[in-house]
Amino acid sequence: MHPEDSASWWGHLREIAAQTCSLVAPRQCPCGEEGTLLCARCIALLEAEPQRVEQCCDALQELSAARVRDVRVGAQLLPAGVDHTPLLPVLALGEYEGDLQRLILAWKNGGMLHLAARLAPALLPAVHRLTAPTGAATVHLVPVPSQRSARLRRGEDHTAELVRAMQRCGAGHALTLEARPTTAQDGQGARQRRTRRIVLSPRSIRRAQRVPGPVVIIDDVVTTGSTLRGMHRALTDAGMDVLGAVVIASARMPPGSDGTR
Secondary structure (H helix, E strand, O other): OOOOHHHHHHHHHHHHHHHHHOOOOOOOOOOOOOOOOOHHHHHHOOOOOEEEEEEHOOEEEEEEEOOOOOOOOOOEEEOOOEEEEEEOOOOEEEEEHHHHHHHHHHHHHOOOHHHHHHHHHHHHHHHHHHHHHHHHOOOOOOOOOOOOOHHHHHHOOHHHHHHHHHOOOOOEEEOOOEEEEEEOOOOOOOOHOOEEEEEEEEHHHHHOOOOOEEEEEEEEEOOHHHHHHHHHHHHHHHOOOOOEEEEEEEOOOOOOOOOOO
């Protein structure tokens, strides 16, 4: 049999098997399109150029300057007010809405665990953007912790699984640390969320101190940035060099950002 005929035959066989299996477990994209596990429109969302979103995260802003009156610096007039500097860079694929939101929820809460294999390579460009300027040969990917109740409800630690999938894609080395948030975010005000802390276990602190090279924090969605702030503090207190954070989506996007290439 000619190689091209063989490839075509196997392709038809796989499609027949997929169509047969779909009678028991229908193939459906999180957006609702049937006949495919991930439609072309949702694939395009994952191929979007990563966008810097830290300026949209209130909890990540650090006061860098304050002026009680207008100040002229050279030819520039700086008005009275305050200036903020982000604590760390954060990259996201798009805004947490529409099909991207449905995709994330299907992966986290809808039992579509296979989507981690599609999300992982989509985050590679963002990781490379953070690591390329440093020239680091090795980077470790640290997932944010989740509440034990959330892990029990979902049946897995989804961010840890995402980081392991990213390691298989060559994004870096997965580094899962024993950590817990001090409080849940539900029902918390902006000021309370800002003071949220992440606590590393003593064993994780010792492990972190032995890890060479910088780290990148990985999460699914960023809203105020309080969780990333707490994780950044926990890792830096343990002596780690945090280059930034990579998330799938942000609750808000910078003005003029359309989240596409």
